[in-house]
Amino acid sequence: MMVVETRAIVSVIAAGFILSCSPGPSMLYILSRTASQGRDGGIASALGLATGGVFHVLLATLGISAVIVANPLIFKIIKFSGAFYLLYLGVCAAIDLLRRSRSTTSNIEQIKDTPLITIYLQAALTEVTNPKTVVFFLSFIPQFINPDAGNVSVQSFILGSLIPITAMPSDLIIALGGGLMLKKVFDGKISGLLVRALSSVVLIALGLRVAVV
Numbered sequence: 001m002m003v004v005e006t007r008a009i010v011s012v013i014a015a016g017f018i019l020s021c022s023p024g025p026s027m028l029y030i031l032s033r034t035a036s037q038g039r040d041g042g043i044a045s046a047l048g049l050a051t052g053g054v055f056h057v058l059l060a061t062l063g064i065s066a067v068i069v070a071n072p073l074i075f076k077i078i079k080f081s082g083a084f085y086l087l088y089l090g091v092c093a094a095i096d097l098l099r100r101s102r103s104t105t106s107n108i109e110q111i112k113d114t115p116l117i118t119i120y121l122q123a124a125l126t127e128v129t130n131p132k133t134v135v136f137f138l139s140f141i142p143q144f145i146n147p148d149a150g151n152v153s154v155q156s157f158i159l160g161s162l163i164p165i166t167a168m169p170s171d172l173i174i175a176l177g178g179g180l181m182l183k184k185v186f187d188g189k190i191s192g193l194l195v196r197a198l199s200s201v202v203l204i205a206l207g208l209r210v211a212v213v
Helices: 006-021 025-062 064-070 072-101 116-128 131-144 152-185 189-212
Strands: none
Touching: 006 131, 006 152, 025 064, 025 116, 025 131, 025 152, 025 189, 064 072, 064 131, 072 116, 072 131, 072 189, 131 152
């Protein structure tokens, strides 16, 4: 028996691709990390967001997401944890900006960038604590599940996994294209500081957006 209908797979892939190409918080997050850490930082962020997306797929498949949404207290805890974490990253970026602004051109190179594995984990945690992702998977994926086609949990996992998979190409393009553009447009200490300032502002703005929306 067919577990997942071909029509459902095509529909989810098409919808996921359209969503991934639409400007949103994820795109801004990747651009902000690309601005502060370059192309590799953007790629690490894209991979981290995808990992966080897969985690949400597992939660939805196991029915945990439904419990979270049904419990206002748990939902608010996750929501404000995610907002606080983004604000924390923004403040850390601002502190790093101050350190670099007070450094001379000769010793600014001695200030170490955030390790890529840390950027990856930060992005994953950012996505994991994103309450809108919880609601998205609960409201979007069930539309394409056919109980008569096979195991519902298997369908939920397969179809849900297609979302982060289809988002990866556009996210990587943003990281690669953004890194190339920033490298060509911005050069020198002052321009570099402006880019990092923009990164800090974006992260803080995203944190506030999660908290109030």
